[in-house]
Amino acid sequence: MQSDPRHPPSTPLLPARRTLVLGAGAVALGASAGCNPFATPTRVTQTVTAAAPPVADPVPTLIATTRLHVVRLANAITADKTLAARLTPLRSDRAAHLTALIAELGRTSPQAAALEKKKPTADAGISVPSGGSIQILAGMRSDAALAQGLFTDAFGLASRYRAALFGPIAACLATHRLVLA
C-alpha cells in the first residue's frame, strides 16, 4: 500500500508522541517529588540527635578549693602568729566544711571520697601574701569571697539535699568575710 504524501502517516506516529509525553510527565513528577535524576546516589540525609553532655559534679571542685583554703589559713597562722586567734576558728570552720564535703562525695562516689580523705591538709609550699598582717588578711578575705561565690553558684543548681549543705557553707563564708574585714 502506498501512502498519500499529502497526509502524514498517522498510525505509526501515535506511540512515539505518547512515549514523549509520558516521559516528560515522569521527569516532572520525579522532580516535584524531590528526585533529581542527575544527582549522585552518595548524598544521604541523616538526622542525628546529640545528647547533652552530663552535668559536671561541683563537689570535687568545692573540695579542692576548700582544701586549698584550709592550707592557706594554716600557713597564714604560721606566717603571722598575731593572727592566730582570729584565723584559727576560721580554719576550724573550713576544715569542718572539708569533712562534710568529702562525706557528701562519698554518698555518690565512695572511692573518690576515700582518695580525698588521704590527701593532706598541710603544705608549707603553698604561699600566703607577704608584707604583713594587712596583706595576709586581705588574701584570706579574697579566698573567702571566692569560695562564697563558688558555693553560691553550686547552691542554685544543686539537689535539695546538697543545697541544704552548700547554703550554710556559703552563709558561713559570709561571716568569715566579716571577721576578716
Added chain:
Amino acid sequence: MTSPTSPSTTSPSTPTTAAPSGKLSALTAKALQVALAAEQVAVWAYDLVAAYDPADADEIAVIRAGHLARQGATASLLIKGGASAPGPAPAYSLPMKVTEVVGARALSAVIEGDCAAAWHSVIGTTDSGSLRTIALAGLSDSAVWLTMLRIAAKTIPATVPFPGRG
C-alpha cells in the same frame, strides 16, 4: 540576691518578694510560715535586747530593721503564693530571763539561730532558684548578724561552720 562574687557582709541583703510565679507547695508554704514567725519574734525581741544592751545599739538597730524588712517580704511572698501569712502575736514567751546585757546577748543568739534554722528549712523544701536565693539571703543575714553581735561581745569563736544546721 547579692552578687555571688561580692556578697554583702555587714549590710543586710534587701529582702525581695521576687518569688516563683504560681502557687507555693504546701511544704514550702509551711516552711515559709515558720520563717515568717521567726522573723516576727526577732522584730519583737530585739526591742527587749536593745533595752538591755545599749552598747550595741547601732548594730541592734540595723539588725532589727533587717528583720522587719524580711518579715514584710516573707508575708508578701506567702500571700502571692496563695498561702496565709499569719500576723505577729502581741507578745512572746522567751526561752530565758533577760535582765542584763549577758542575757540580752544570749537572747540575740537564740533569735538568730532560730531565724537561720527556719531559712535553712526553706532551702530544703524547694527546687525554685528564686526562692532558694531568698532563703539563702535570710540564712546569710542571720549568720552575719549573729557574728556581728559575737564580735561586739568579744565572743570566741565568732562564727559557726554550718549556720542554721542545728
